[in-house]
Amino acid sequence: MITREPEYFAPSLNRLGRIGRRVLFILRDIGRAVMLLGSALLGVRFVLRRRSRQEVVSQMFVYGIRSLGVITVVALFTGMVLALQTGIELRKFSQEVNIGTAVMVSMMREMGPFMTGLILAACVGSAMAAQLGTMTVSEEIAALEMMSIDPVRFLVMPRLVAMTIMTPLLAFYTCIMGVVGGGVVGMTQLGVSWTAYIENATRYADLKDLYVGMLKAGLFGVIITIVSCHEGFAATEGAVGVGYATRRAVIVCFLLILVVGYFVTRMFYL
Amino acid sequence: MIRFDRVRKELAGKTVLDGVSFEVRRGETFVIAGPSGAGKSVTLKHMVRLMTPDDGQVFVGSEKISNATGEELERIRAKFGYLFQGGALLGWLTVRENVALPLRERTDLEDRAIAERTDRMLRLVGLEEDGDKRPAEISGGMKKRAGLARAIVRDPEIVLYDEPTSGLDPVTARRIDALISRMGRELGVTSVVVTHDLQSALSIGTRIALLQDGGIVEVADPQGFIRSPRREVQDFLASQFITKKGPWERNGQ
Numbered sequence: 001m002i003t004r005e006p007e008y009f010a011p012s013l014n015r016l017g018r019i020g021r022r023v024l025f026i027l028r029d030i031g032r033a034v035m036l037l038g039s040a041l042l043g044v045r046f047v048l049r050r051r052s053r054q055e056v057v058s059q060m061f062v063y064g065i066r067s068l069g070v071i072t073v074v075a076l077f078t079g080m081v082l083a084l085q086t087g088i089e090l091r092k093f094s095q096e097v098n099i100g101t102a103v104m105v106s107m108m109r110e111m112g113p114f115m116t117g118l119i120l121a122a123c124v125g126s127a128m129a130a131q132l133g134t135m136t137v138s139e140e141i142a143a144l145e146m147m148s149i150d151p152v153r154f155l156v157m158p159r160l161v162a163m164t165i166m167t168p169l170l171a172f173y174t175c176i177m178g179v180v181g182g183g184v185v186g187m188t189q190l191g192v193s194w195t196a197y198i199e200n201a202t203r204y205a206d207l208k209d210l211y212v213g214m215l216k217a218g219l220f221g222v223i224i225t226i227v228s229c230h231e232g233f234a235a236t237e238g239a240v241g242v243g244y245a246t247r248r249a250v251i252v253c254f255l256l257i258l259v260v261g262y263f264v265t266r267m268f269y270l
Numbered sequence: 271m272i273r274f275d276r277v278r279k280e281l282a283g284k285t286v287l288d289g290v291s292f293e294v295r296r297g298e299t300f301v302i303a304g305p306s307g308a309g310k311s312v313t314l315k316h317m318v319r320l321m322t323p324d325d326g327q328v329f330v331g332s333e334k335i336s337n338a339t340g341e342e343l344e345r346i347r348a349k350f351g352y353l354f355q356g357g358a359l360l361g362w363l364t365v366r367e368n369v370a371l372p373l374r375e376r377t378d379l380e381d382r383a384i385a386e387r388t389d390r391m392l393r394l395v396g397l398e399e400d401g402d403k404r405p406a407e408i409s410g411g412m413k414k415r416a417g418l419a420r421a422i423v424r425d426p427e428i429v430l431y432d433e434p435t436s437g438l439d440p441v442t443a444r445r446i447d448a449l450i451s452r453m454g455r456e457l458g459v460t461s462v463v464v465t466h467d468l469q470s471a472l473s474i475g476t477r478i479a480l481l482q483d484g485g486i487v488e489v490a491d492p493q494g495f496i497r498s499p500r501r502e503v504q505d506f507l508a509s510q511f512i513t514k515k516g517p518w519e520r521n522g523q
Contacts, residue, residue, distance in 0.1 A: 005321050008282040051374065135360075142320055143358035147372040147420075148344045154375070 003142045006236060033230045036156065040226070043150070043157035055158035063124040063159070064166035068173070071119055075174040078115055079181030082106055087190040096190045100201030103182035104175075108209040109269075112175035113167075114261055117220035120167060121253035125228040128159060129249035132232025133242035141233065151233075160225045167221030168214040175213070212268045216261055223256045271296045271428065271460050272317055277326035277336075279312060286312050288484030289326065294428075299454050299461040301475035303468055305506070308481045310464040311355070314430050317462065318350050319343055330428075351421030351429040351459075355436065357413035359405040359420070365412075366392065366401035369419045376424070391419040395449060411442035418449060422457065429453060431463040435470045443470060450474050468510040472496065480506060 012018045046052050086102040132155065135141050144151045179201055186192035231249035235241045272294040279287040286309040294300040302310050315321040316328050319335050328336040335346050359368045370388040373379055379387070392398045395415040405413055414434060421429055431450060435443035451474050453459050465471050471478050471492075478495045480487040480503055487502045488495065496507060 003320055006281055010283065138356055139354045139358045140360055143352065143354055143417075143420075145320070146318060146347060146350065146352045147376065148347055149371070149375045 003136075003145055004234070029230070029234075032234075033226055036152065036230050036233075037160075037222070037226045039150075039152040040156045040160045040229075043153035044161060046153060047157065047161055052153075052158055056161045059158050059162035060166050063120070063127075063162060064170060067120060067123050067170065070123060071116065071170055071174055072177055074115055074119055075112075075177035076181035076184075078111055078174075079103055079107060079178030079183075080185045082111065082178070083182035083185040084189060087186065087192075091190065096186070097192050097196050097200055099182060099186050099190065099192060100179075100197040100199070101204040104179055104201040104205050105209060107175040107178040107182075108205065108213045110213075110261070110265070111178060113171040113213045113217040113220060114257065115178075116167060116171040116174045116217055117224070117257040117261070118254065120163070120170070120220070121224050121250055121257060124163070125224045125249050125253045126246050128225065128228035129232040129235075129246045130242055132229055133235030133245040136233055136235045137238050137241060156225070156229045159229065160222065163221035163225045164218055165221075167224070168217040171213060171217035171220075172210075208268070212264065216264050219260055219264065220257050223260060224253050227252045227256065271331065272462065273329040274313070274316070275327045275329065277313075277316060277323045277328060279309070279316070279321065279324050281312065285484050287316075287323070290481075290484070290486055291326075292479055292486050292489060294460060294462055295477075296460055297454070297458060298476035299450065299463060299474050301463045301465060301471040301478045302481050303465055303471045303478055303506070304481035305509075306466055309484065310466070310481055311432050313481065314432055314462065314464050317428075317430060318347055318352060348424070349427045351418075351424070351426035353414065353417050353421045353429065353431045353434055355432045356410075357405070357417035359413055359416055361405050364402050364404055365397060365408065365416045368405070368416060369401075369423055372420065372424050387423060388419075391423050392416075394422075394452075395419045396445075409442075411438050411446065414438070414446060415449065418446075418453075422453065422459070425457075426459065428460045428462065431461065431465075433465055433467075434463060435465060435467050443467065444473075447474050468507065482506070 009021065012021055047056060082103050083099045087096045087099045090096045090098055090102075132141070141151050144154060183194055183197045186197045187194055228249040231245040231252070235245040274290050274292050276289045276291050277287050278285070278289055290313065302313055304310050312321060316323060316336070317330070319328075319338060323336050327334055330346050330349065333342075333346055335343070338346055359365070360371070363371065366388055369391055370384050373384045373387060389398065389401070392401050395418055397412060397415055397419065400408055400412060405416070408416070418434075434446050434450060438446065447470050450461060450463060454461055463471070463474065472495070475492055477489055477491055479489040480495075482502050488498050488500050490498060495503065498504070
């Protein structure tokens with residue numbers, strides 16, 4: 001049952017009590033998010049049904065394709081900044097031709113998935129939390145439960161599938177745009193020809209970098225969906241509660257993207 | 271049909287229901303009236319286990335819904351239609367799609383049968399011309415009527431109405447009242463209506479219960495209710511300018 005009763009806790013008497021309660025709330029939220037992920041994964045077996053299929057495609061369009069504009073701009077400038085900063089340093093050793101490698105490896109290993117994750121957390125995560133939060137406070141989730149429609153299967157599962165597919169694709173697109181941005185800076189600011197830049201970029205690019213980057217992006221997609229849906233379902237107290245849930249969703253997504261990103265890198269490269 | 275047995279519920283440190291007991295009979299329109307914050311909606315939510323009692327039991331027929339989970343809960347809930355205060359329509363679907371949703375998701379009916387049944391429900395609530403609009407494009411009263419169409423589309427035995435006339439102009443409110451009366455008369459459903467609008471309660475109720483200070487103060491038919499000697503009832507009647515002489519009239523009579 002997703003619909004929850006309003007919770008009330010008596011004010012704690014001392015600082016230790018407040019800290020203890022905070023820790024318990026965090027553990028409770030982790031438990032609920034894990035259960036939500038489990039239920040959504042169980043619902044994936046229904047993904048080929050007509051309505052679910054349509055919903056997944058619709059979510060892929062809403063959350064993926066509509067984010068392309070902002071992703072393109074951010075990726076281009078990320079690549080441009082990377083190329084400029086490394087190019088300025090490498091030029092001191094007349095090695096500016098190697099900016100291609102620097103941009104490609106940075107984008108594939110870290111910056112591509114990371115920037116995509118942050119953009120999607122801000123654009124998509126906030127939208128998901130706000131939508132589900134509004135549905136919760138306006139009793140639409142309760143209405144679904146009254147109709148014996150599982151809100152997790154109906155709302156979370158299609159978003160989870162769509163985001164798990166779209167985030168790696170968008171991260172790959174971010175990498176390409178970043179490399180293009182780096183190439184533009186190489187050509188216009190550092191005097192590196194496009195052919196030399198691309199040749200250098202592809203020579204040292206490892207397939208493992210691509211796999212790990214896409215794995216990270218997929219994990220970020222799962223994190224954004226589950227955290228945002230969980231926060232949305234937990235919204236209470238009308239518009240203020242929805243705003244609070246949205247803010248919390250974005251903050252938690254940002255933090256988890258940083259932490260998970262670090263541990264995946266550590267796991268594959270150390 | 272629905273029985274509350276000494277139900278107790280505390281919310282935010284306040285006792286909202288304090289040993290509430292009553293019974294809703296099959297086929298009647300049972301109105302729970304009371305001032306805002308008296309726990310009327312909380313009572314309604316206990317009937318379908320959107321809330322669970324801290325103490326006491328809620329029965330639907332012979333089944334204990336307050337302990338039900340999983341498939342058992344789903345089976346008991348299938349007996350109910352629920353009209354939420356704001357209609358609770360899904361914003362990205364049209365009115366027609368909203369009404370058809372329970373049939374699409376929970377039955378094996380073919381598209382044509384779903385369309386026919388949906389159109390019949392829309393006609394019943396007078397929204398046949400507005401089926402293709404989205405909830406944002408229709409008025410509050412229309413949302414409630416659409417919510418009602420969705421609530422009854424699977425032929426429930428019991429329909430629960432949470433403040434069906436709140437926030438509506440008097441003409442639309444009486445139209446909703448007429449619809450509720452029609453549900454009972456024509457479809458034979460048992461209705462439980464929660465409202466603070468006593469005019470509406472007296473108009474549609476077979477029996478009216480006054481919920482105040484965590485308990486049921488009075489349960490009586492409309493005539494008996496306005497003649498009740500209980501001070502709380504008379505104060506509540508007076509607060510809505512209703513006296514023993516009227517003015518109020520039975521819907522459709």
